[in-house]
Amino acid sequence: MAERSIVVDTTKSPHAKLRPIPISAVKLRDRFWQPRLADLQEVTLPTQYELLEQTGRIDNFRRVAGKVGGEFRGLYFNDSDVYKWIEAAAWSLAVQYNAKVAELINKVIPEIEAAQDEDGYLNTFFSLERKGQRWTNLRDMHELYCAGHLFQAAVAHHRVNGDERLLKVSTRFADLIDKVFGWGKKEEPDGHPEVEMALVELYRETGERRYLDLARFFVDVRGHKRIGGSPYHQDHKPFRELDEVTGHAVRALYLNAGGADLYAEIGDETLMLAMQRMWRNLTEKRIYVTGGCGARYEGEAFGRDYELPNERAYAETCAAIANILWQWRMFLLTGEARFIDVLERSLFNGALSGIGLDGRSYFYVNPLADRGRHRRQPWFECACCPPNIARLLPMVQSFLYAISDEGIFVNLYAESAATLNFKGVPITLVQRNDYPWDGEIELQVQTEKPINFALMLRIPNWCPKATVKVGGQTVDAEPGTFVTVQREWKRTDTVHLSLDMPAEFVVCHPFVEPNGGRIAIQRGPIVYCLEQVDNPEADVWCIAARTDRPLTAIPKSVANLPIIAVQGEGVAVELRHWENSLYQPLRSIATHVRPVRFTAIPYFAWANRDAGPMTVWLQRA
C-alpha cells in the first residue's frame, strides 16, 4: 500500500496543477535527511510513544473505555498528540518498514477504537471531564482540532498500510460532525483550525463528498464573529476577505493550508486571491529569515508588519511546520517555485531547529538570539511540537518531486533514487549531490525506453548563479524559477546542475527595527548563527562582521553531525569596557574593539552543545 503514501493527495484534484509523489517512491542516500529519518524510527518515535504513555495521554483513551480508572490527565487537547504520533509513525513506515514502530501503532489503535462513543464521538477530555458538554465551547476547547488530527492519522495509516481501522473510526466521527455542523445546523467553527485540511484529505481518501462540503462549511463559517470575532482565532473577517496573516500563527497557517486544500477541489478564485494576499503579507513582512513564523509571545501570534524581534521571537516550531504544509499545498496548486523557496527556508532552518541532533529533544520556541538560557526539552505539557516535527520528517521525501501533465518537477535536492510514474511510464531519477552543503547536482534520468517529457529543475532564489548542462547543451537558469529541460530522455541521460552556493551576507528590510544595520549569513538554503562554543575569541553578541572580507565555508562537525561551517572576519567590542554601564558615549568605547575571526554554524544545529550566547543577526563592522 505504501505506493499510496501521498501526504496531500491532489492526484484527482481538479484545481491542482501538480500531483505529488508517494513518500515510498524516494530512497534517500544522503547524509542530511537519511540519518534523521533513521533516528526518527530508532529514537524519536519510540521515546515519544513512551512519553505518551508516561504522561497518561494513552491512558485517557483506556479510561474512556473503562480499562483503567482515575481521572483524565493532562490538557484538554492531548488526544491530538497521540494522533499526530500515529500520523508520524505511519508516514515513517513508507520511508522504511520498521517492525517496532508498526507494533506500536497496532498497540495504540485499539485503545482509540475502544474510546469512541456509540454515536461516533471521540474526545477523551469531553468523555471524561465534560460529559454532556460537547460542542459548547468551540472557541477554546479544540474538539474539532483533535478530530482533524485523528482524520489525518487515519488517512496516513490507510494510505501507507491499507489499514481501515482508524479510517472507520474517523468516518463515524466525521458523520457525526456532519450531523451536528453545517448551514442550518450548528453554525460555528473551531477556535483552532485543522479540521478543514483533514476533512479534505478524508474526502480524498473515502470519496465521501459530504466531508468536502463540511470542510468548505468550516472555512466559510469562520470570520463571522460566531466565536468572538478575534484576529487571534482568524474570526475577524471571512477567509475570502483576509489580506494579512494574523493572530495565533499555527492556527492562521493551518487555516490557510485548509483553504488551499479546499481550492484544489472547488477552485474558487476568491480563496486563491485571499491566499495570495496573505502569502505576500507573510513573505514580505512577517516571516523570519529562518522561516520561523509568529513574532509574539502574547497569543503565540503574528505581530504587526515588520515586527520581528530576535531574542523575544516566538517562532513556534509548529508554526514553521504549518507554513511548510501551506507552502507545499500552494505549490501543488500552482507549480510556482516561490512556494518551494519559502518551504525550503522554513524546512532547513526554523522547523528543523525544533528537534535536537539527539532526535529526542525539542524546541517549542525558536529565538534568533539567545544568551544561553534557551535549551531543548524532552517534552512539554503542551506537546504539540514534538509529534509535529516527527510527522514532518518523513514528508520531506515526498517534497522532492511533483508531477504535472508536462513532466516532472524537481523541487528539492538530495542524494537519492526515486521511481516515479509519468503517464504510466516508470522513470527512475537518481540524484548525486551533497545538498544542502554543496550546489553541484547530478541528476540521472533512467528509463526503460525513450520518453519525451519536461524536467523542471528548481533554481532556488538564494542562488546567485546557476547553470544547467544536459547532453552538451547549457540551459539558462534564472534563480527563483523552475528551468525546463524538455527533451526525449534516453536510458541514462544525465543533467548537471551547478548552483553557486557562496556563503553570503544577508540584509533585512529597514523597517524591521531590531535588524537595522545588521547582517545574517546564509549559504544555500542554510541560515547560519554564531554560537558561543565555536567562538572563544569574543562573546558572539559583541562581534561585528566585516562585510568587506570574504566568508569561507569549511567542514566541521557539531555534536558529531558533519556540517559546513562559515568563517569570517570582524571586530569585537571588549565586554570589560561595559562593566556597570548600559549606555556610553561613543568616544569612550570607539577604540576598544579588536579584530576577531568568527565561525558560524547552521541555525538548525544550535543548542546541541554547551549552552552559551547565540545570534543569527550580527552587527556590521
Next chain:
Amino acid sequence: MAERSIVVDTTKSPHAKLRPIPISAVKLRDRFWQPRLADLQEVTLPTQYELLEQTGRIDNFRRVAGKVGGEFRGLYFNDSDVYKWIEAAAWSLAVQYNAKVAELINKVIPEIEAAQDEDGYLNTFFSLERKGQRWTNLRDMHELYCAGHLFQAAVAHHRVNGDERLLKVSTRFADLIDKVFGWGKKEEPDGHPEVEMALVELYRETGERRYLDLARFFVDVRGHKRIGGSPYHQDHKPFRELDEVTGHAVRALYLNAGGADLYAEIGDETLMLAMQRMWRNLTEKRIYVTGGCGARYEGEAFGRDYELPNERAYAETCAAIANILWQWRMFLLTGEARFIDVLERSLFNGALSGIGLDGRSYFYVNPLADRGRHRRQPWFECACCPPNIARLLPMVQSFLYAISDEGIFVNLYAESAATLNFKGVPITLVQRNDYPWDGEIELQVQTEKPINFALMLRIPNWCPKATVKVGGQTVDAEPGTFVTVQREWKRTDTVHLSLDMPAEFVVCHPFVEPNGGRIAIQRGPIVYCLEQVDNPEADVWCIAARTDRPLTAIPKSVANLPIIAVQGEGVAVELRHWENSLYQPLRSIATHVRPVRFTAIPYFAWANRDAGPMTVWLQRA
C-alpha cells in the same frame, strides 16, 4: 503656608542626609520649565478637571453621597485620578497662586469629604459596586493604592495651603486602615504599591507614629505570597531580599520609593542594600536611554536583563515618573550625584515625552521607534498618566536644590532665583543659564552677611569636561559627582560653571540585542530622535549615521517650542530597492545607498507635528 511646599519632607528624617527645599522657594525664569508650569495651570489642570467631570470620576463621589443617581462609572481605581489631580493642583499653587485652580480644588474637596463613610472608609467603587466586599481582593482592586493617592493629595494640599480638610479625611481613613491591617490583624499588602510612601508622608505631616508603623508593615508583609506570590506584584520575595526590578514597572518603582521613605525614618540597612541592588539592576540592565522603564506590554512590566525593545517598548509615562520619585528619595538619603543623573534622564526624556507641547495630550506608552501610528491622546480609560505628569511638573522646582549640614546641593540647572534657608540664614541663589540647551551656567550667591558653607555643584555624568570658576579660582570638576566649593560667601559671589555640552553619539551595551550596531544621539541631558517631518531626504528608519562626521547643534522650533536640534551626516538605503522583499543578499543592495543629512530633535518633543516614522537608535554607517 507655601513655604512648607516640600514634596518629600525629610526635614526631620533621621536617616536622610539631605533636606529638600519647598517648591515655593524657587522662581523659575527659564524658557524650558517655566512655560510648561504656566501651561499647567492655564491648560493642563483645567482640561483635566473637565475630563474628570465628563468621565464621571467626580460624579462617583457625589453618587456615594447621594447627590446624583445612577451607577458607578469607569474603572475601579478612578478615584486615584481625582486625588492625583488635586495633588498636582496643590503643588502648582506653590509655584504660582492661581485663583481658578484654587477654586477647582475647593470645588472638589467637599465632594470627597461627603463620600467618606461613617467609619472613615473611602472608595467610591467599593461603596457603590462592591458594598460589603471591602479588602476582599487586595491583589487586584487597588483599594490601598487609591487611599495612598488620597493621602498624598491631602499632604500636598495641607503643605501648600494649610487646608486641613483632606488631611482629616485621610487620617480618619488611615486610622481605619490601621485598625484593619497589621501583624495579627489582616496581613496582606495591596497589589499596587503606593500607600507605603503615602503613609510615611502622612506620618511626617501629622506626627502620628502609627502611620509610619503601618507603612513599615505594608513593606514587610509583601513578598510572602499572601497575594499570590507573583513578581508582577513584587510579591515573590520579601522587599529586603529583592535584587532585581521585576514585574509591573510602576508598582515596582512606587514600592521602592516607599522603601526609601521608610529608610529615611527607620534606617534599616537591609532596606538600603535591597534598593542598592535594585538600582544597579535597573540602571545597568533595565532602563531605556530615555529613562523609560518597563520593556514589556505583557504586564506593563520590566523584562529580563537587557530586554529593551524599541518599537515595542512599553515605557509607561507613569513608570518614568515613578523612577523620578524613587531617584529623588535615594538622592535625599545619600547626597549622591548618580541618583540625580538617572532622575534627570527620566525627567527630560521619558517622562516629559508623556505630555504634548499643547499641554493637553498624553502618551501612556513611550516607544523609542515608531512608524507614525503612535499619537498622544487627550485622556485614557485608564488615565493614570495625565494627572501623574501634572503632579510631576511642579515638583521640578523642588528638585533644583537640597540642603545638608555642610551646605547647599545644586542638582539641576535652570534660569531662576531661589531663596533658601541654610542654618537659619536666608541665601538667595540666582542662576543664569539656558539649560538644558547650553552648559554655561552662572550662579550668584546672594547673602546679607558673609557665611561659610559648601556649595555642591552637580557635574552631570553626560558631561565630558567641566570647569568651575569662583573668585579667580578654578576647581576640578569630575563628571558624575558634586564638586564642592567651600568658602565664605559674600554678598554677590558668582560661580561660573562651564559644562561642555557637545552633541554626542551614544552606544548601548552589546547585550541589548535590538541596539547592536546602533547609535543614539544625546546633547546634555537631552536624548534625541529622528522624526520624519524634519527629514525629507529619506525615511528616518533607513538612515545610517556617519559617526566619523561631526554633529552640529542648531536652534530650531518644534510646534513653536524653541529647541536645539542636532544635525549630522549619514547614508540612506533607498526604500524602492526593498519593494516586495523582506531579506536580500547584501550584494544586491550594498551599493544602493546615498549620502544624506539628518536632523534630530529632542525625544520629548516628538509626535507634536505631522505623524511619521521616528527612531531614537540609528544604524551606524
